[in-house]
Amino acid sequence: MARIITVTSGKGGVGKTTTSASIATGLALRGHKTAVIDFDVGLRNLDLIMNCERRVVYDFVNVINQEANLTQALIKDKHCDNLWILPASQTRDKDALTKEGVERVLNELSERVDYIICDSPAGIEHGAFMAMYFADEAIVVTNPEVSSVRDSDRILGILQSKSRRSELEQEPIKEHLLLTRYNPERVAKGEMLGVQDVQEILSIELLGVIPESKAVLTASNQGIPVIHDDKSDAGQAYADAVARLLGETVEQRFIEAPKKGFLKRMFRGNT
Amino acid sequence: MTQAQNSASDQSTFRVRATFAPLTHLELTNFEPGRFERELEEKAQQAPMFFRESPLVLSLERLADPDLEIDFAQLLDICQRQGIKPIAIRGGNLVHQTAARGVGLLVLPANKPHSGAEPALEPAPKVEAPAAPEPAPARLTKLIDHPVRSGQQIYAAGADLIVTAPVSAGAELLADGHIHVYGPLRGRALAGVLGNTEARIFCRSLEAELVSIAGQYKISEDLQNGSEWRKSVQIMLREDRLVLEPI
Ligand SMILES: Nc1ncnc2c1ncn2[C@@H]1O[C@H](COP(=O)(O)OP(=O)(O)O)[C@@H](O)[C@H]1O
Ligand SMILES: [Mg+2]
Numbered sequence: 001m002a003r004i005i006t007v008t009s010g011k012g013g014v015g016k017t018t019t020s021a022s023i024a025t026g027l028a029l030r031g032h033k034t035a036v037i038d039f040d041v042g043l044r045n046l047d048l049i050m051n052c053e054r055r056v057v058y059d060f061v062n063v064i065n066q067e068a069n070l071t072q073a074l075i076k077d078k079h080c081d082n083l084w085i086l087p088a089s090q091t092r093d094k095d096a097l098t099k100e101g102v103e104r105v106l107n108e109l110s111e112r113v114d115y116i117i118c119d120s121p122a123g124i125e126h127g128a129f130m131a132m133y134f135a136d137e138a139i140v141v142t143n144p145e146v147s148s149v150r151d152s153d154r155i156l157g158i159l160q161s162k163s164r165r166s167e168l169e170q171e172p173i174k175e176h177l178l179l180t181r182y183n184p185e186r187v188a189k190g191e192m193l194g195v196q197d198v199q200e201i202l203s204i205e206l207l208g209v210i211p212e213s214k215a216v217l218t219a220s221n222q223g224i225p226v227i228h229d230d231k232s233d234a235g236q237a238y239a240d241a242v243a244r245l246l247g248e249t250v251e252q253r254f255i256e257a258p259k260k261g262f263l264k265r266m267f268r269g270n271t
Numbered sequence: 272m273t274q275a276q277n278s279a280s281d282q283s284t285f286r287v288r289a290t291f292a293p294l295t296h297l298e299l300t301n302f303e304p305g306r307f308e309r310e311l312e313e314k315a316q317q318a319p320m321f322f323r324e325s326p327l328v329l330s331l332e333r334l335a336d337p338d339l340e341i342d343f344a345q346l347l348d349i350c351q352r353q354g355i356k357p358i359a360i361r362g363g364n365l366v367h368q369t370a371a372r373g374v375g376l377l378v379l380p381a382n383k384p385h386s387g388a389e390p391a392l393e394p395a396p397k398v399e400a401p402a403a404p405e406p407a408p409a410r411l412t413k414l415i416d417h418p419v420r421s422g423q424q425i426y427a428a429g430a431d432l433i434v435t436a437p438v439s440a441g442a443e444l445l446a447d448g449h450i451h452v453y454g455p456l457r458g459r460a461l462a463g464v465l466g467n468t469e470a471r472i473f474c475r476s477l478e479a480e481l482v483s484i485a486g487q488y489k490i491s492e493d494l495q496n497g498s499e500w501r502k503s504v505q506i507m508l509r510e511d512r513l514v515l516e517p518i
Pocket of ligand 1: 009011012013014015016017018019122180181182210211212213214217220234
């Protein structure tokens with residue numbers, strides 16, 4: 001049985017797809033058979049970030065509708081072993097993702113791999129709901145700003161109350177916070193929330209902090225998930241996050257304690 | 272003379288007896304006046320016995336949009352034209368409950384906490400056969416031991432509510448009785464929502480968007496200006512005013 005991990009956020013553009021690609025790749029690089037599914041029907045871009053868009057023949061919806069089988073639709077990753085991509089359909093409407101269909105595909109995939117990563121679309125609509133419903137774990141991708149934190153909070157509430165695990169009254173979905181696009185200088189200047197601020201509001205375990213990094217854009221333009229770039233800060237931060245996901249204890253990097261700046265601000269206000 | 276009359280309580284002019292009369296519920300999923308009247312007319316003609324001379328409860332628990340604006344005066348007019356007499360609403364949000372009281376309806380607690388995300392089951396008003404009376408629930412305390420997140424609403428119907436975890440901004444706690452929050456209270460807390468002026472709110476760190484007891488409320492702006500912000504406090508009603516006291 002595979003572990004199903006949903007990458008979700010509520011808000012768009014926070015780094016879910018970037019994270020799905022790198023976490024899936026990271027697990028595969030560590031020797032775990034992994035499949036990553038794009039739930040963003042109509043907007044697919046996971047295949048772009050993973051540079052397999054020219055090899056898409058069948059997609060997730062084809063498999064749900066039994067127009068193709070999993071073997072036909074899964075795309076083997078070019079950059080590493082143990083990794084397969086199930087692309088989203090670009091054309092069909094979102095209702096094509098039926099609960100029964102998604103469950104059947106996940107069950108079948110579960111027999112073949114150790115981890116299934118679900119890249120969720122933005123919003124709290126049907127597609128996002130389908131991506132989270134069957135999850136065992138959720139990586140809640142959050143940017144250090146108030147609106148993103150609020151959206152993540154909302155998603156955490158939905159994960160708690162509207163998932164298969166909650167409906168069957170099983171052990172709840174394991175929640176991880178991944179802070180992305182983190183810019184310590186802007187945090188120090190008080191332009192962004194700090195790690196502690198976000199953690200205090202959301203009160204869930206911190207999986208990692210991914211710094212705002214040029215390497216991410218370069219990587220996505222080349223179609224190579226940034227975790228392959230092990231010289232880059234973002235690549236290393238994702239590798240740390242994967243290690244923590246696997247239960248290892250790794251110290252947080254790229255945080256740069258904002259304490260000094262914060263105190264300075266406080267005192268400036270008083271003088 | 273007066274004394275004699277008072278002691279002879281068994282000669283009182285009335286006697287209070289609890290009985291279980293069946294209550295017909297009209298479950299609204301939506302309210303468009305024109306359509307409502309047409310459908311009600313049809314139903315009343317099909318099954319006049321259901322409606323005439325029997326107390327009717329308007330249930331708002333299955334509204335497709337739980338925050339739908341409802342003009343209760345208009346709704347009562349329509350019912351009256353069809354010879355139907357609603358006596359109470361069941362459930363609904365605070366706006367509904369306030370408005371319903373305003374036109375003389377009673378407010379009964381929802382059977383279950385209504386969740387905004389629940390899909391509507393039926394597009395049209397639905398008439399239920401008179402249901403067997405529910406036994407009066409024991410006064411229990413509702414205990415929530417996980418964070419209450421933005422967008423979530425918890426209602427302790429006929430009960431106190433205890434939350435041992437944080438309550439996020441954008442979350443809402445409602446209780447007919449007291450509310451206790453042991454994590455930071457950042458959302459809204461409304462105690463005594465059916466009018467119990469004895470209800471109180473207790474919290475470990477007051478960072479709320481709104482607190483209310485029996486309809487009297489204070490918003491975050493007022494609270495932040497006070498000395499109790501982020502402190503351990505109890506909130507109660509004293510002569511119709513909300514009072515905050517450190518604990
Ligand atoms: N750590 C980061 N540093 C810089 N840019 C990032 C980072 N993470 C994501 N981005 C950029 O943000 C945009 C949105 O990312 P994406 O992963 O597609 O978000 P989502 O899937 O949540 O909509 C992309 O242009 C991506 O390159
Ligand atoms: Mg995406």
